[in-house]
Every structure is written in structure tokens, then in C-alpha cells.
Amino acid sequence: xxxxxNFNAGPAAMPLEVIEKAREELTDLGGIGMSVMEISHRxxxxxxxxxxxxxxxxRLMKVPEDYAVLFLQGxxxxxxAMLPLNLRRxxxxxxYVDTGSWATRAIKEAxxxxxxxxxxxxxxxxxxxxxxxxELQLLPDAEYVHxxxxxxxxxxRWTRFPETEAPLVVDMSSDILSREVDITRLAVAYAGAQxxxxxxxxxxxxxxxxxxxxxxENIPLFFRYSTHIADGSLYNTPNTxxxxxxxxxxxWMEARGGVAAMERENDRKAxxxxxxxxxxxxxxxxxxxxxxxxxxxVWRLGTEELEASFIAGAKAAGMVGLKGHRSVxxxxxxxxxxxxxxxxxxxxxxxxxxxxxxx
Ligand SMILES: *Cc1c(COP(=O)(O)O)cnc(C)c1O
Numbered sequence: 001x002x003x004x005x006n007f008n009a010g011p012a013a014m015p016l017e018v019i020e021k022a023r024e025e026l027t028d029l030g031g032i033g034m035s036v037m038e039i040s041h042r043x044x045x046x047x048x049x050x051x052x053x054x055x056x057x058x059r060l061m062k063v064p065e066d067y068a069v070l071f072l073q074g075x076x077x078x079x080x081a082m083l084p085l086n087l088r089r090x091x092x093x094x095x096y097v098d099t100g101s102w103a104t105r106a107i108k109e110a111x112x113x114x115x116x117x118x119x120x121x122x123x124x125x126x127x128x129x130x131x132x133x134x135e136l137q138l139l140p141d142a143e144y145v146h147x148x149x150x151x152x153x154x155x156x157r158w159t160r161f162p163e164t165e166a167p168l169v170v171d172m173s174s175d176i177l178s179r180e181v182d183i184t185r186l187a188v189a190y191a192g193a194q195x196x197x198x199x200x201x202x203x204x205x206x207x208x209x210x211x212x213x214x215x216x217e218n219i220p221l222f223f224r225y226s227t228h229i230a231d232g233s234l235y236n237t238p239n240t241x242x243x244x245x246x247x248x249x250x251x252w253m254e255a256r257g258g259v260a261a262m263e264r265e266n267d268r269k270a271x272x273x274x275x276x277x278x279x280x281x282x283x284x285x286x287x288x289x290x291x292x293x294x295x296x297x298v299w300r301l302g303t304e305e306l307e308a309s310f311i312a313g314a315k316a317a318g319m320v321g322l323k324g325h326r327s328v329x330x331x332x333x334x335x336x337x338x339x340x341x342x343x344x345x346x347x348x349x350x351x352x353x354x355x356x357x358x359x
Pocket of ligand 1: 075076152173192193195
């Protein structure tokens with residue numbers, strides 16, 4: 001059966017080669033007569049998988065030894081809570097930049113356990129852009145600065161990360177491994193796996209080891225980075241299946257030339273859609289050009305009826321996942337690493353045809 005053109009926002013398309021490899025090994029992982037889901041997380045077979053996953057992330061992102069790479073449950077959302085618990089000491093505050101839905105969720109969670117300074121907010125502007133560094137009202141003694149590198153719902157991204165005195169903490173859930181990033185400029189990068197890395201229910205956390213030392217005594221063990229560092233992400237039973245799929249996904253990326261190759265292809269894929277959006281007034285891009293995401297391309301049409309007709313027509317033509325998030329409406333094409341160029345070209349072609357018929 002043919003694969004469909006999948007523009008889902010998350011969980012999202014995974015590389016066909018990865019799914020086929022998993023199918024091949026599903027009943028018998030490397031000759032052991034069991035699947036990866038049926039073996040102990042303490043077995044040598046699983047240890048090789050978690051080591052391989054960590055090594056894959058380290059090679060792809062050039063992560064040095066003074067950073068830990070953790071695989072944790074609870075998705076990116078648990079990190080919204082864990083980060084302030086670990087990094088914001090009593091009596092101190094942290095800077096958050098409010099660029100959209102996901103930044104807002106991070107702020108809401110951080111406020112529950114202590115003070116937050118919103119250093120900039122795009123809310124009044126309907127989150128149409130990323131701020132300039134000079135616009136940020138950072139505290140002189142903030143424990144860290146939190147940003148969301150790519151707003152999955154709003155379709156905007158930080159093209160360049162801001163220069164900050166305080167450690168920079170980045171939610172990279174929807175653009176990790178989509179472009180080259182100098183990890184040594186960041187203190188923490190974290191991501192839910194279900195956009196660019198694998199199945200849901202898993203978060204990757206890359207954090208400078210010294211930051212795990214400042215956790216207050218009253219934080220439960222499970223919520224401490226130091227616990228998971230000490231036990232190599234095996235403090236309790238992890239999501240073994242998701243870690244396995246992430247390892248295969250890293251191998252797939254490396255075989256295709258790593259992050260630099262992903263970035264070149266992602267730039268091309270995004271440009272293909274933005275070219276159509278910029279070609280006539282039939283399409284409206286609600287975000288500033290310099291802030292455009294290369295992972296989540298959002299647009300509007302003249303009326304909601306026309307948008308509904310676009311989404312239904314695309315579905316009939318074999319393209320799914322194009323409905324914008326329920327909080328903002330419109331149309332969104334999520335074009336993560338695993339979405340083939342051919343799918344993006346098919347969508348661009350459908351768009352041109354839709355405009356000819358309805359423009
Ligand atoms: C999807 C997403 C999240 C939430 O991830 P969960 O794994 O569902 O917790 C957080 N931040 C961003 C930027 C996302 O795209």
C-alpha cells in the first residue's frame with residue numbers, strides 16, 4: 001500500500017526506511033527471538049540501543065562531553081516543569097520570551113513554582129514575528145533565558161538565537177536536527193521526540209552538566225536532572241520503543257549526510273511553499289518574512305470556506321494533516337526532516353492548481 005503525503009504537526013511523518021527497518025526487526029531483534037519491547041531495559045541489548053541513541057545525538061549535534069544527553073518521559077511538557085525546578089534557585093527569577101503557544105505553555109508552568117520575567121511578548125502582534133535581541137528586557141541576574149526556537153503552531157522561528165548573559169535554554173521540539181546549531185552557545189536544548197526524532201512520549205534533553213548541580217533539596221528525585229544523569233536515563237523503565245526508534249532515526253539522518261544535508265533539503269522544501277505563497281494575493285502569510293519557519297509553514301485564504309475546501313481537496317488528492325491548529329485556524333503544512341521533497345512538490349502543485357480553479 002502506498003504511503004500518503006503526510007503533513008501532520010506531531011506526531012508526524014517518520015522516515016519510511018526507519019519504519020521498514022523496525023518492521024524487519026519487530027519480532028526478532030538482531031537474532032534474540034524477541035522484540036525490543038519484550039526485553040529488559042537493563043539488558044545488554046537495550047544498553048547498546050540507548051548508547052547508540054546517545055552517540056547518534058552527540059555526533060549529529062556535535063555535543064561535547066561536558067553536556068549530558070538524557071532520554072526522559074513526559075514529552076517536552078514535563079520539561080516546562082522540570083527546568084525551573086532544577087535551574088531556578090529560591091528567590092531568583094528566570095527570563096522567558098513569549099513568541100507563541102508553546103512559549104506561553106512554558107511560562108504558565110514555570111510561574112507555578114516561582115517568579116518569571118516575560119522579557120518580550122508577541123501577543124499583541126498575534127505572534128507574527130520573533131523579536132530582535134535589542135528588544136528583550138532581560139533581568140541582570142536571571143537564572144536563565146528560555147526561548148522556543150520554532151513555534152510549531154504560529155509558524156515562526158528564531159533564525160539566529162539571541163546573545164544572552166544568562167544560560168540560554170531552548171525548546172527545540174519542532175526543529176531539533178533540522179538545521180545546524182552551535183550547541184556550546186546553549187545551556188539546555190530539549191525536544192519532544194514526535195516531530196523530528198521519533199515517536200511521542202519521549203523527550204531528549206541536552207544539558208550542560210554543571211547546571212544539574214544546583215537543584216534544591218526539596219525537589220523529588222524523579223524531577224532532578226542529576227538523578228537521570230547518574231543512571232544514564234535508566235533510573236526507572238524508560239520508553240524503550242521510542243528510544244529504539246530515535247536511534248534508527250539518527251542512523252537514517254547520518255546516512256543522508258547529517259544535519260547540514262537536512263538543513264539544505266529543509267531550506268529547499270520550505271522555499272518551494274513560500275514561493276507559491278508569495279506568488280499572488282490569493283495566499284496570505286500571517287507571519288513576518290524574516291521569522292518564517294522552515295518546519296511549519298502557515299497560511300490563510302480569503303475565507304474560512306475556501307480554507308475548508310482547500311483542506312478537503314488536498315485530502316482527496318492524498319495529502320493529510322494540513323488543517324491549522326484549532327487555536328489559530330487556517331492552513332499549516334508541517335514539513336519535518338522525514339517529509340520527502342516529493343510530498344512538498346506535490347503540495348505546491350496542488351496549491352497552484354487550486355488557485356487556478358478558485359483564484
Ligand atoms: C509539540 C511541542 C511541545 C509539546 O510536546 P509534548 O511532547 O506533547 O509535551 C512543546 N514545545 C514545542 C515547540 C512543540 O512543538
